[in-house]
Amino acid sequence: MEGISVAYASGHVALRDATLRLDQPTICGLLGVNGAGKSTLFKAIMGMVRPAAGSVTIGGQAVREAQRQNHVAYVPQSEEVDWAFPVSVRDVVMMGRYGYMNRLRIPTAADRAAVEAGLARVGMLEHAERQIGQLSGGQKKRVFLARALAQDGRLILLDEPFGGVDVTTQEQMMQLLRELREEGRIILVSTHDLASVPQFCDQVALVKGTVLAAGPTEAVFTPANLARAFGGSGAVQAAAGLTLAPGGEGQSLVLDAEGRVLGRLQPLE
Ligand SMILES: Nc1ncnc2c1ncn2[C@@H]1O[C@H](COP(=O)(O)OP(=O)(O)OP(=O)(O)O)[C@@H](O)[C@H]1O
Numbered sequence: 253m254e255g256i257s258v259a260y261a262s263g264h265v266a267l268r269d270a271t272l273r274l275d276q277p278t279i280c281g282l283l284g285v286n287g288a289g290k291s292t293l294f295k296a297i298m299g300m301v302r303p304a305a306g307s308v309t310i311g312g313q314a315v316r317e318a319q320r321q322n323h324v325a326y327v328p329q330s331e332e333v334d335w336a337f338p339v340s341v342r343d344v345v346m347m348g349r350y351g352y353m354n355r356l357r358i359p360t361a362a363d364r365a366a367v368e369a370g371l372a373r374v375g376m377l378e379h380a381e382r383q384i385g386q387l388s389g390g391q392k393k394r395v396f397l398a399r400a401l402a403q404d405g406r407l408i409l410l411d412e413p414f415g416g417v418d419v420t421t422q423e424q425m426m427q428l429l430r431e432l433r434e435e436g437r438i439i440l441v442s443t444h445d446l447a448s449v450p451q452f453c454d455q456v457a458l459v460k461g462t463v464l465a466a467g468p469t470e471a472v473f474t475p476a477n478l479a480r481a482f483g484g485s486g487a488v489q490a491a492a493g494l495t496l497a498p499g500g501e502g503q504s505l506v507l508d509a510e511g512r513v514l515g516r517l518q519p520l521e
Contacts, residue, residue: 256306266292282442284459325405335385348402370401
């Protein structure tokens with residue numbers, strides 16, 4: 253995305269002159285405080301909001317064309333889903349195949365196979381017949397991940413997929429996302445779990461009304477940048493349960509609550 257600005261009907265400008273380029277298989281963490289504009293950035297990539305300025309291209313194509321070719325899969329924030337809607341887990345995952353179907357939406361054997369494979373990969377086959385509202389928080393996340401898998405998108409957007417999931421589920425989801433990267437996909441994932449960023453994200457993009465900084469984690473996930481994005485390193489540390497300790501040569505060590513070293517941060521230029 254190149255220089256995009258997005259204003260809502262209320263007149264609120266959620267993003268101004270935001271630029272982000274992801275050009276190889278990667279896991280990029282989208283970080284920022286509540287209201288920073290992360291979901292808005294996803295919506296711009298999905299074509300759900302129209303930028304007032306700037307452009308978004310996916311694989312060199314306009315958003316609409318990339319959508320038509322099913323290149324972009326989206327795992328929404330749980331709050332955006334109507335869980336009372338009377339559909340089963342399998343129905344939701346099948347929605348990932350709609351873009352491949354004609355207007356009558358009659359699934360082919362390939363569509364069914366993709367759905368079963370997606371359900372199996374996230375461990376939700378045994379729950380396939382359940383109404384989506386009956387699932388636990390972690391199971392709900394898995395269902396939408398399975399929908400993205402069934403869609404077979406080259407770019408996968410996940411809006412806070414780890415919120416409210418247990419440690420084991422989070423680790424399984426992260427492992428799956430690593431596999432998807434190895435398959436050549438680009439993963440853009442918003443998260444408030446800063447502690448997992450150094451091991452999980454190849455790249456980070458810091459958002460605060462724009463993209464403040466983006467690039468390789470070791471270069472961008474720095475104390476100074478985090479302070480810019482989150483308004484003070486003390487707040488970051490408290491929010492993430494992180495501690496920063498001097499690591500020599502101007503570097504900082506990121507320690508978790510138990511004092512384990514999670515990563516090493518380079519000083520900001
Ligand atoms: N439909 C809307 N109409 C008006 N303002 C909106 C709308 N959606 C979002 N906003 C505003 O735009 C800003 C960015 O919101 P956005 O949802 O992109 O933030 P976010 O970074 O995803 O936050 P969170 O971490 O809480 O999910 C916020 O100030 C929000 O209040």
